[in-house]
Amino acid sequence: MNSLYQRLNDLGGIAVAPSLLSADFSRLGEEIESVTRAGAGFLHIDVMDGHFVENISMGPIIIRAIASHAKLPLITHLMISDPLRYAEAFVECGSAVVSFHWEACADGHLGIVEKLHDLGCLAGLAINPDTPIEAIRHLLPSVDLLLCMTVFPGFGGQAFISDVLAKVREATRLRDEHGYGYVIEVDGGIKPANAAMVREAGGQILVAGTAVFKSPDYAEAIEAIRG
Ligand code: DX5
Numbered sequence: 682m683n684s685l686y687q688r689l690n691d692l693g694g695i696a697v698a699p700s701l702l703s704a705d706f707s708r709l710g711e712e713i714e715s716v717t718r719a720g721a722g723f724l725h726i727d728v729m730d731g732h733f734v735e736n737i738s739m740g741p742i743i744i745r746a747i748a749s750h751a752k753l754p755l756i757t758h759l760m761i762s763d764p765l766r767y768a769e770a771f772v773e774c775g776s777a778v779v780s781f782h783w784e785a786c787a788d789g790h791l792g793i794v795e796k797l798h799d800l801g802c803l804a805g806l807a808i809n810p811d812t813p814i815e816a817i818r819h820l821l822p823s824v825d826l827l828l829c830m831t832v833f834p835g836f837g838g839q840a841f842i843s844d845v846l847a848k849v850r851e852a853t854r855l856r857d858e859h860g861y862g863y864v865i866e867v868d869g870g871i872k873p874a875n876a877a878m879v880r881e882a883g884g885q886i887l888v889a890g891t892a893v894f895k896s897p898d899y900a901e902a903i904e905a906i907r908g
């Protein structure tokens with residue numbers, strides 16, 4: 682249960698989580714070793730089902746293989762319909778945190794959080810750029826991670842939506858004011874040029890796919906994003 686907070690703490694409160702979606706899948710093991718050596722804090726795993734989002738990516742079989750190889754904790758980002766149905770499978774394959782989208786279910790959000798906790802996993806709540814904090818306000822005391830999307834989920838390599846930073850600031854303020862426990866992860870279009878704004882707004886785990894894996898020097902990219 683502790684791998685998220687402990688790891689973040691060890692890294693001084695700010696971490697980069699490379700999104701494996703942009704890695705070379707024909708050399709996934711090597712790619713994971715490279716980002717680990719380059720200073721990644723976590724691995725961000727994007728799960729897409731072709732239903733909640735248009736794209737299809739990977740499922741528990743691949744994640745299990747990643748988990749058996751990786752030395753970093755896995756933060757799994759479920760972009761799938763009916764996350765409750767698959768919660769257990771994504772815990773069992775080795776995720777340290779399983780995040781599901783608020784928009785993927787009409788209700789029952791708290792039930793998913795409880796299920797993840799019962800399974801001994803940390804629970805993350807992901808929200809699209811246009812979902813306001815008020816919609817998820819009642820869930821904030823219960824979640825371990827809040828994932829603020831700075832692109833609409835579905836694809837890597839999209840442009841960062843800077844309007845979301847106001848929401849990140851609001852999430853930071855609410856947490857500090859009420860003593861909630863969630864870590865703030867920000868995902869989508871992050872690169873060295875906008876990372877400082879994300880950190881300043883309160884982003885603690887910065888996801889970066891393109892900016893890391895399409896860069897010639899992973900360590901330099903990660904260092905620039907961490908600041
Ligand atoms: C988008 C995914 C992101 C994305 C990040 O649906 O959730 O994690 O792949 O990639 P970049 O950094 O390229 O936007």
Ligand code: ZN
Pocket residue numbers: 700725726727758868888
């Ligand atoms: Zn993601």
